[in-house]
Amino acid sequence: MTTAPDTANPATAPVLPRARSRAAEPTDIRRYTPLARAGIITALAVLAVLWLAPLFWAVVTSLKQEADTTVVPLEVVPDRGFTLQAYASVLANGNLVTWFVNSTVVTVVITVLTVALSAAAAYGFSRTRFRGRNVLFALTIAGIMVPPQILIVPLYRQMLAMGLADTYAGIILPQLVLPAMVFILKKFFDGIPHELEEAARVDGAGQLRIFLQIVLPLSRSILAAVSIFVFIHAWNNFLWPFIITSDPGLMTLPVGLVQVQSAFGVRYAQVMASAILAGLPLIVVFMLFQRQIIRGVATTGLGGT
Amino acid sequence: MSAGTVAAPGRVEQPTAPRRGPSLVGGRGGIWFVLPFMAVYAAFVLWPLLYGLGMSFFDTSLVRAESRFVGFDNYVRLFADAEVWRTLGITLLFTIGSTIPLVVIALVMALLVQTGARGQWFWRFVYFAPFLLPVATVVLIWQWLFSGDYGLLNAALTGIGLPEVGWLTDPAVGLWSVVLLTVWWTIGFNFLLYLAALQAIPAQLYEAAEIDGAGGWRRLFGITLPLLNRTTGLVVVLQVLASLKLFDQAYILFRANGGPGGSATPILQYIYDTGFTDYRLGYASAISYVFFVLIILIALVQARLSRRSEA
Numbered sequence: 001m002t003t004a005p006d007t008a009n010p011a012t013a014p015v016l017p018r019a020r021s022r023a024a025e026p027t028d029i030r031r032y033t034p035l036a037r038a039g040i041i042t043a044l045a046v047l048a049v050l051w052l053a054p055l056f057w058a059v060v061t062s063l064k065q066e067a068d069t070t071v072v073p074l075e076v077v078p079d080r081g082f083t084l085q086a087y088a089s090v091l092a093n094g095n096l097v098t099w100f101v102n103s104t105v106v107t108v109v110i111t112v113l114t115v116a117l118s119a120a121a122a123y124g125f126s127r128t129r130f131r132g133r134n135v136l137f138a139l140t141i142a143g144i145m146v147p148p149q150i151l152i153v154p155l156y157r158q159m160l161a162m163g164l165a166d167t168y169a170g171i172i173l174p175q176l177v178l179p180a181m182v183f184i185l186k187k188f189f190d191g192i193p194h195e196l197e198e199a200a201r202v203d204g205a206g207q208l209r210i211f212l213q214i215v216l217p218l219s220r221s222i223l224a225a226v227s228i229f230v231f232i233h234a235w236n237n238f239l240w241p242f243i244i245t246s247d248p249g250l251m252t253l254p255v256g257l258v259q260v261q262s263a264f265g266v267r268y269a270q271v272m273a274s275a276i277l278a279g280l281p282l283i284v285v286f287m288l289f290q291r292q293i294i295r296g297v298a299t300t301g302l303g304g305t
Numbered sequence: 306m307s308a309g310t311v312a313a314p315g316r317v318e319q320p321t322a323p324r325r326g327p328s329l330v331g332g333r334g335g336i337w338f339v340l341p342f343m344a345v346y347a348a349f350v351l352w353p354l355l356y357g358l359g360m361s362f363f364d365t366s367l368v369r370a371e372s373r374f375v376g377f378d379n380y381v382r383l384f385a386d387a388e389v390w391r392t393l394g395i396t397l398l399f400t401i402g403s404t405i406p407l408v409v410i411a412l413v414m415a416l417l418v419q420t421g422a423r424g425q426w427f428w429r430f431v432y433f434a435p436f437l438l439p440v441a442t443v444v445l446i447w448q449w450l451f452s453g454d455y456g457l458l459n460a461a462l463t464g465i466g467l468p469e470v471g472w473l474t475d476p477a478v479g480l481w482s483v484v485l486l487t488v489w490w491t492i493g494f495n496f497l498l499y500l501a502a503l504q505a506i507p508a509q510l511y512e513a514a515e516i517d518g519a520g521g522w523r524r525l526f527g528i529t530l531p532l533l534n535r536t537t538g539l540v541v542v543l544q545v546l547a548s549l550k551l552f553d554q555a556y557i558l559f560r561a562n563g564g565p566g567g568s569a570t571p572i573l574q575y576i577y578d579t580g581f582t583d584y585r586l587g588y589a590s591a592i593s594y595v596f597f598v599l600i601i602l603i604a605l606v607q608a609r610l611s612r613r614s615e616a
Contacts, residue, residue, distance in 0.1 A: 029421045036521065044417050047410075048431045054489060055434070057457045058446045074460045121342035128335025136339060143350055147550050147600060149573050150593035151350065153580045154357035174349045182342065207334045236439040238553045243581065257441035258557055261448075268449060275445040282437040286430070294429070294497055 062086050062272035069268040086269035087277070096274055098249060099256035103235060106168065106252055110175050110234040115227050117176060119219075122185035123211045127197070137186075143179035149239065156243055170244045171252070175234060181226050188222045189215060224292045228285070235282060253278045361590035372587065379591035389592060392572040393599075395480060399571065400548040402484045407544050408537065411492050415499035416529070429500070433493030440490075444557040447486045448473070473559070476566035483555050483569050490554070491547070495540050502536035503529070538611035545607065549600055552577070572596055 029037055060076055061069050065085060068078035090096050124130075125137045155174055156165075164170035196214050205213070216223070238254045245251050248259065260274045286293055361379055365372040383389050418428045435443065450457045451472035459469040472482045506529065514524050552573040555564065563570035576596070580589030 029423070032420065032521065040417055040420050041422055043413075044422055044428055047414060047417070048428065051431050051435065051489065053457070054446050054450055057450065061449065070455050072454060074455065074457065117342040117345060120338040124335040124338030128338065130334075130336040130339075133335065133339075136343060139351075140342075140346065143346065145601060145604065146350060146354060147546075147597065149550055149552060149576075150597050151353045151357065153576070153586050153589045153593060154353035154360060155349065156581075157360075157586065158353055158356065173345070177342070177346045177350050179346070179350075207338070211338070232437060236437075238440050238557075254439040254441040257439070257445065261445060261557075261560070268455070271445055272449065275442040279438040279442040282439075283434060286434065286437050290426075290430070294501070 058272045058276060061268055062276055064269050066267050066269050070266075086267075086273040090270050090273045090277065095248060095256060096253075096260070096277065099251050099253045100277075102250060102256075103253040106171050106241070107231060107234040109168075109172055111227055111230045113172075114176050114178055114181065114230045114234075115223065118178065118181040118226070119185055119216065119223065120211070121182045122189055123215055125182070126186045126189035127210075127215070128207060140179045140182055143177070144183065148174075152239065152243055155240075159244060164244075166245055166247045166250055168250070171241050171250070174240060175237065178230065178233070181230065184226060185219070185222065188219055192218055221292065224289070228289055228293050231285070232282060357590045358594060360587050361594055363587045365585075365587035365590075375587070379588045380595070382588065383592050383595060388575055389572070389595075391567075392570050392575040393596075395569065396549060396551060396571045396573075399480060399484060399551050400545055402481070403487050403548045404541065404544045406484075406488050407492055407495055407548075408540055410488065411495035411540070412499050412533070412537070414492070414496045415503055416525070418496075418500060419503045429497075432496050435490050436493035438490065440553040441557060443486060443490045444554055447482075447489075448558060451482055471565070474565050476564075476568040479559070479564035479566075479569040483551070483558060483564075486554055486558065487548075487551075495544060498540055498543075499533065499536060502533055506532050542604070542607050542611070546600065546604065549603070 029040065032040065063082040063084070063086070064078050065080055065083055068075075068080060071078070121140070125133060125140075151174070159165050159170050159174075162170075164173070192215060196218075197210055200210050200214055236254060237252075241252045242255045242258070245255060248256065251259070257274060257278055260271060360372075362374060362376060363372040364375045364378070414428075414432050418425065418432075422428070449455075453459065453469070453471065453474065456472070458472060462469060470478055472478055510528050510532075511524060514528055519527060550573060551571040555569050555571055556574055556577070558564075559569055563574060572592070573596075576589050576592050579585050579592065
């Protein structure tokens with residue numbers, strides 16, 4: 001992988017101009033002395049083991065029978081072998097599936113709307129002129145500093161007053177504003193050359209057509225990066241959905257999982273199976289979109305926890 | 306849609322070299338692109354921000370409809386509230402304790418991966434993957450690892466002849482368990498920022514250094530690390546701001562009780578408890594605002610510091 005711009009897409013070049021000149025590729029490990037090489041590989045491997053062990057242990061536990069999860073001393077391979085029983089019980093239980101569906105609906109809606117709102121606003125700020133533009137943009141940028149956590153108390157009251165507690169709308173609406181995304185997209189749009197736009201204008205295209213047919217198609221890579229970020233952010237968000245939902249039928253996965261913990265008590269295999277099922281989708285997304293995600297981090301420097 | 310409406314109505318368009326940046330040609334109707342976002346922004350960020358500020362001057366409660374204007378009482382009270390200072394202290398301790406490993410280890414990971422060992426994809430994936438997991442997944446896994454009798458961590462410790470640790474029960478350890486979990490969970494993000502920065506360093510610099518006979522360590526300390534200063538500044542700022550907002554993982558790990566002896570209660574949890582358990586919404590808002598101001602102050606100090614170190 002590389003963070004260099006996608007050369008097939010002329011619009012990506014302005015964002016990472018440095019990458020145009022030959023950037024440092026990963027060096028060739030053969031340049032190191034055999035001793036240094038061994039040290040590097042050992043360090044990489046030790047860190048990898050530390051970072052994999054928790055996941056490995058969770059997977060192993062989820063594949064055991066409940067009785068085997070609490071055997072002391074710990075054993076990796078249980079005498080009775082592995083089983084998918086925990087997954088079957090968890091899925092048969094129903095709630096996890098409901099939460100999965102809720103998370104999917106909520107996350108997809110948030111991603112689509114957030115990206116649409118942010119892209120339109122970024123276009124307005126970047127390519128058009130109107131009164132108050134600078135003031136509104138400054139106001140938007142200032143929003144980056146506001147920690148969402150301090151809004152929860154007034155937001156909760158507001159949602160109660162609007163009758164939106166325990167509704168999809170209540171979960172979704174406050175999550176649609178990510179000022180940082182407007183900023184990132186605006187920076188990108190600023191870098192798109194004008195010639196195409198002007199040609200379209202001569203042909204009589206209006207703002208909307210220029211936005212939809214010229215700017216957006218040129219911005220596919222950054223839109224993908226932003227979408228993936230919004231997706232991760234929304235899928236993993238805990239605090240707001242936790243506050244606004246009390247009906248288990250409306251909970252998202254992260255919120256529901258916390259209930260699992262108490263519901264399943266000491267059934268560790270089932271707890272681990274639920275945890276893994278909840279984490280799986282994003283791992284798959286990452287495998288599919290590794291390039292975009294890494295470029296997203298590189299260009300935006302934002303992810304949010 | 307006519308050309309030259311805004312910038313230079315009377316002037317003839319000069320043929321110019323490719324221009325970038327905002328077009329000054331006919332940018333009409335822009336407000337309509339911005340309005341939908343601004344409406345949502347106003348409704349769900351700006352308004353609650355103001356509303357919360359207003360609430361902080363009231364003795365408001367979820368259970369009673371009426372609220373009483375109390376002026377600065379909430380603010381006066383919070384300065385005398387030992388729990389505010391205690392939870393703030395925990396938050397700052399967590400911020401320092403988590404930021405250092407989250408920056409240093411991330412840098413080491415990126416440097417190691419950048420050496421070009423085989424299997425780039427694999428290393429990147431392994432170090433970054435935990436960042437993708439929902440907080441609940443991470444906490445459930447670590448609760449299992451931390452558990453006293455069947456936990457992998459204690460088994461590993463006793464395996465190498467060390468005493469067991471009360472990860473979830475010892476007041477002296479509780480917060481550090483949260484640190485450990487957080488480092489494992491979120492380091493991938495900083496790692497990727499560093500990796501991207503490393504790959505943006507022009508290769509010519511290294512080639513030149515090599516011609517001058519600079520060895521691996523000289524290249525590392527002479528070129529790589531100084532060029533990473535900006536990135537380190539960015540990573541530290543983002544990390545401090547993220548760590549100050551500790552809530553989710555501590556809250557779920559200790560199932561709302563604030564950790565052994567309350568030793569892992571961040572200030573956001575105190576705000577949450579005050580607002581949603583005790584229903585003292587006005588007071589919770591007041592603490593929120595003091596915390597917000599503190600975050601801004603820290604960000605400003607950091608910005609000043611990093612500007613100085615760059616100069």
